[in-house]
Amino acid sequence: MIEAHELTKKYGQKTAVDQVTFTVRPGLVTGFLGPNGAGKSTTMRMIVGLDRPTGGGVTVNGKVYRDHTAPLHEVGVLLDAKAIHQGRSAYSHLLALGATHGIGASRVREVIEMTGLDSVAKKRVGGFSLGMGQRLGIAAAMLGDPSTLILDEPVNGLDPEGVVWVRELVRFLASEGRTVLLSSHLMSEMALTADHIIVIGKGRVIADAPVADLVSGATTSTVRAVSPRAAEMARLLNSPDVTITSVDGETLEIVGITSAAVGEVAAANGIVLHELTPMKGSLEDAYMNLTADSVEYRTGVFDPAHPTTANAHADPARIDTPHEPSHAASHAAPAPTHTEVSR
Amino acid sequence: MSTATAPARRSTALPASPLRLTAGGIIRSEWIKLRSLRSTVWAYAIIIVIQIAIGLLIASFSVNNVAPAGSRGPNLELADLAIVVATAGVAFGQLVVSVLGVLVISGEYSTGQIRSSFAAVPKRLPVLWAKLAVFGVTTFVVSLVGILLAYLVTYPILAGSNITSNLFDSGVYLPLIGAAGYLALTGVLALGVGAILRSTAGGIAAALGLLLVVPVIFGLIPVDWAHSISDWLPGSAGANIYQSGGVFEWWQALLIMIGWIGVALAAAAVLMRRRDA
Numbered sequence: 001m002i003e004a005h006e007l008t009k010k011y012g013q014k015t016a017v018d019q020v021t022f023t024v025r026p027g028l029v030t031g032f033l034g035p036n037g038a039g040k041s042t043t044m045r046m047i048v049g050l051d052r053p054t055g056g057g058v059t060v061n062g063k064v065y066r067d068h069t070a071p072l073h074e075v076g077v078l079l080d081a082k083a084i085h086q087g088r089s090a091y092s093h094l095l096a097l098g099a100t101h102g103i104g105a106s107r108v109r110e111v112i113e114m115t116g117l118d119s120v121a122k123k124r125v126g127g128f129s130l131g132m133g134q135r136l137g138i139a140a141a142m143l144g145d146p147s148t149l150i151l152d153e154p155v156n157g158l159d160p161e162g163v164v165w166v167r168e169l170v171r172f173l174a175s176e177g178r179t180v181l182l183s184s185h186l187m188s189e190m191a192l193t194a195d196h197i198i199v200i201g202k203g204r205v206i207a208d209a210p211v212a213d214l215v216s217g218a219t220t221s222t223v224r225a226v227s228p229r230a231a232e233m234a235r236l237l238n239s240p241d242v243t244i245t246s247v248d249g250e251t252l253e254i255v256g257i258t259s260a261a262v263g264e265v266a267a268a269n270g271i272v273l274h275e276l277t278p279m280k281g282s283l284e285d286a287y288m289n290l291t292a293d294s295v296e297y298r299t300g301v302f303d304p305a306h307p308t309t310a311n312a313h314a315d316p317a318r319i320d321t322p323h324e325p326s327h328a329a330s331h332a333a334p335a336p337t338h339t340e341v342s343r
Numbered sequence: 344m345s346t347a348t349a350p351a352r353r354s355t356a357l358p359a360s361p362l363r364l365t366a367g368g369i370i371r372s373e374w375i376k377l378r379s380l381r382s383t384v385w386a387y388a389i390i391i392v393i394q395i396a397i398g399l400l401i402a403s404f405s406v407n408n409v410a411p412a413g414s415r416g417p418n419l420e421l422a423d424l425a426i427v428v429a430t431a432g433v434a435f436g437q438l439v440v441s442v443l444g445v446l447v448i449s450g451e452y453s454t455g456q457i458r459s460s461f462a463a464v465p466k467r468l469p470v471l472w473a474k475l476a477v478f479g480v481t482t483f484v485v486s487l488v489g490i491l492l493a494y495l496v497t498y499p500i501l502a503g504s505n506i507t508s509n510l511f512d513s514g515v516y517l518p519l520i521g522a523a524g525y526l527a528l529t530g531v532l533a534l535g536v537g538a539i540l541r542s543t544a545g546g547i548a549a550a551l552g553l554l555l556v557v558p559v560i561f562g563l564i565p566v567d568w569a570h571s572i573s574d575w576l577p578g579s580a581g582a583n584i585y586q587s588g589g590v591f592e593w594w595q596a597l598l599i600m601i602g603w604i605g606v607a608l609a610a611a612a613v614l615m616r617r618r619d620a
Contacts, residue, residue: 008512026407045458045619048462048465049462049465050458050461050462050619050620051620052617052619063464066465066466068465069363069364070362070363070364071364071462071463071464072362072364072462072463073362073463077462079458079462080455080458082454082455083451083455083456083458084454084455084456085376085380085451085453085454085456086454087380087381087382087450087454088376088379088380092375092376092379093379093459095375095379096372096373096375096376096379096431097372097459097460099363099364099368099369099371099372099461100365100368100369100371100372100463100464101363101368101463102361102362102363102365102368106615140459142565144362145362173478200382232460245406261457292504335466
């Protein structure tokens with residue numbers, strides 16, 4: 001159980017984490033999502049006392065982390081794979097780490113085996129690939145058999161097999177009743193792994209909800225229809241609660257009506273459909289929508305899915321960054337092409 | 344959100360653990376860290392080799408020239424010559440222990456290891472104290488071994504010129520132990536400097552600067568107080584721990600050295616607690 005209350009971290013004038021309040025519960029995998037610079041890592045570092053909060057506080061299992069008698073048994077943390085002296089072997093690193101808590105060589109060998117590092121355990125960490133470094137970081141986190149795990153980007157640099165392994169590991173650990181908090185940039189991965197998601201943007205909590213709620217709440221289901229008589233089709237579907245976006249001359253993206261209804265209308269009017277696809281919102285879409293206003297480092301590349309907008313008009317909602325990230329959820333998707341069909 | 348029962352399950356599934364963060368554990372951890380790095384092993388090997396090599400060099404010179412080079416006064420006792428020879432390598436050894444002392448802590452900051460260390464020991468300062476204890480004791484023991492070996496290998500050379508001494512004479516073994524102590528304290532001071540600066544390059548520059556450059560600067564200032572200050576610097580005052588005939592008695596020199604270390608460690612401790620890792 002991790003409880004953060006109005007947790008704040010300022011670096012000079014810059015506020016990295018701004019009065020963040022959340023609870024990470026045991027028995028669940030909680031995903032921590034947010035763009036680069038959103039404050040995820042800083043928040044995680046504050047939980048284990050590596051960064052000192054400017055304001056507010058955070059406890060683990062009811063106590064500030066540094067007040068626990070066996071910190072490694074409370075929290076296992078993977079902050080970044082490079083938090084290890086490059087000149088030491090994986091085995092020596094784990095042995096030294098464990099020694100602080102009276103953890104012996106047999107447990108060290110156990111976590112080495114668990115993370116598949118047997119063959120490289122005696123080699124110096126400096127020669128490790130990113131993936132091996134991640135495995136070693138996870139081994140270190142598991143060392144004290146902790147009730148809470150904090151994993152910052154655990155699948156970063158892992159091969160597909162490693163990604164599946166981490167997913168199964170964290171799901172298993174949560175099923176044992178442990179608290180698991182992990183951050184990831186891979187939204188699709190998060191959708192498969194997490195039960196609960198905390199979205200953070202510009203240092204604030206934007207959303208804190210079960211995955212399913214988050215997806216349905218922050219995305220709208222769109223129906224994609226392709227027809228040679230798209231304009232006529234759009235006219236027939238038009239109603240106040242239906243939004244129709246024309247992607248190109250033949251493709252429509254329709255929000256506010258089911259694909260079945262679109263099909264009925266087409267059939268009733270003898271319009272040929274080349275494609276009729278219900279497009280379900282994904283966690284990725286939800287995430288993009290939620291964080292659209294709070295991306296710290298935006299690339300200057302236009303969305304390739306909507307090339308027609310490239311030089312037409314850049315959507316102001318995507319460029320401006322309104323100062324209310326907490327309301328971002330209600331801003332909904334800033335759809336790039338609003339060639340809305342006239343009534 | 345289907346697991347309202349999870350906390351209860353947790354408490355039965357994972358029973359209370361015997362794991363506990365202890366001072367002894369932290370010291371053991373620092374010992375594992377120290378011995379598992381090649382740089383440590385190399386540095387300590389160099390200290391021993393330097394003691395022996397320079398001892399042999401000075402011993403042969405001394406025998407050839409009867410009086411030792413850079414003689415420290417006309418009344419030099421013959422037994423003193425054995426000490427001068429055995430501790431001649433300290434001047435070089437102090438550079439090695441300074442570099443190593445800085446590396447012991449700056450290496451953790453530059454690699455990010457410090458975050459692992461502080462995650463395991465969130466109160467932080469026990470890490471610093473354990474490092475000091477382990478590094479200080481190890482450096483003392485290694486230095487003493489090097490100095491004793493230098494004494495033993497140069498003994499036959501000096502004896503060939505009828506210069507003999509008795510290792511079990513307190514006038515001989517105390518200065519040798521003092522020289523090893525000086526090296527250990529110099530290393531500990533460098534560790535404190537490294538903990539303040541956190542960077543390897545900066546730490547080494549500062550530690551060696553304090554040892555070698557600062558005395559020169561004060562020596563160049565042609566006023567008395569500058570020379571007095573120069574006497575109190577760790578390099579010059581510290582040498583009085585094992586060299587007789589200096590400005591300070593050995594115990595005064597020891598106290599001055601401890602004072603320097605105290606100041607450096609106090610600053611390091613305050614900063615270590617306050618700064619983000």
